[in-house]
Amino acid sequence: MKINEKDTIADIVKEDYRAAEVFSAHGLDFCCGGKTPLDQACEKQGLDVNLLKDQLNSKLEKDPTVISYASWTNSQLIKHIVEVHHRYIEDSVPYLSQLLRKIADVHGERHPELIEVRDIFDEATDALYDHMKKEEMILFPAIESIEYAKVNQKPLPPMGFGSITNPITAMEGEHDFEGNAFKRIAELTNNFTPPEDGCNTYLVAFAKLKEFVDDLHRHIHLENNILFENAKGLELEFA
Numbered sequence: 001m002k003i004n005e006k007d008t009i010a011d012i013v014k015e016d017y018r019a020a021e022v023f024s025a026h027g028l029d030f031c032c033g034g035k036t037p038l039d040q041a042c043e044k045q046g047l048d049v050n051l052l053k054d055q056l057n058s059k060l061e062k063d064p065t066v067i068s069y070a071s072w073t074n075s076q077l078i079k080h081i082v083e084v085h086h087r088y089i090e091d092s093v094p095y096l097s098q099l100l101r102k103i104a105d106v107h108g109e110r111h112p113e114l115i116e117v118r119d120i121f122d123e124a125t126d127a128l129y130d131h132m133k134k135e136e137m138i139l140f141p142a143i144e145s146i147e148y149a150k151v152n153q154k155p156l157p158p159m160g161f162g163s164i165t166n167p168i169t170a171m172e173g174e175h176d177f178e179g180n181a182f183k184r185i186a187e188l189t190n191n192f193t194p195p196e197d198g199c200n201t202y203l204v205a206f207a208k209l210k211e212f213v214d215d216l217h218r219h220i221h222l223e224n225n226i227l228f229e230n231a232k233g234l235e236l237e238f239a
Helices: 009-015 020-027 038-045 050-059 074-107 115-151 165-188 200-236
Strands: none
Touching: 009 020, 009 038, 009 200, 020 050, 020 115, 020 200, 038 050, 074 200, 115 165, 115 200, 165 200
């Protein structure tokens, strides 16, 4: 893969997901803010774009086992998102919420930021549950119906919300809310770094929280930068 500094961060990650690790290490947003060109993102962060390109090229050496999500159909992407990322959230939130409540109760007096972390997490994950339900019940079936019509040469199916762009825009707005919430949590936790007086529960909570955020970034990237763009493009083919 040849890296061009005018490529957006989202497009680079779309082509090869391993680039996400490099961007995350430098604090570059590849999901909600991924539509920024590489050179502009580097300038904003005070990074040398040529050095970053070298790191990317080194990371992205040819590997035949790398999954190319950009080549998947919308139905394949939806199945993966629901079975992997949505189920991960449903499985992880109760345990992680319990951990965050425990360390807030025990360590909150010395580390009051834990109270805010707990409250932000609860608010953000409550919103995530509603968000995923709307995707699974409304948006994803609509995207699949467009794909079905295209593959089977049928007319574009009528949808009560007009263009597929309308619910996609709403979902992207909710993704921005989630991105901002977990960015704030990262700031409050010093990028998920437990303090020296942190107990084992503290360490586990922060490690689990980082894992959760990393998965959420992959999840949002697949939707914003691949699935949603594919769906809008496919709908335009009926125009």
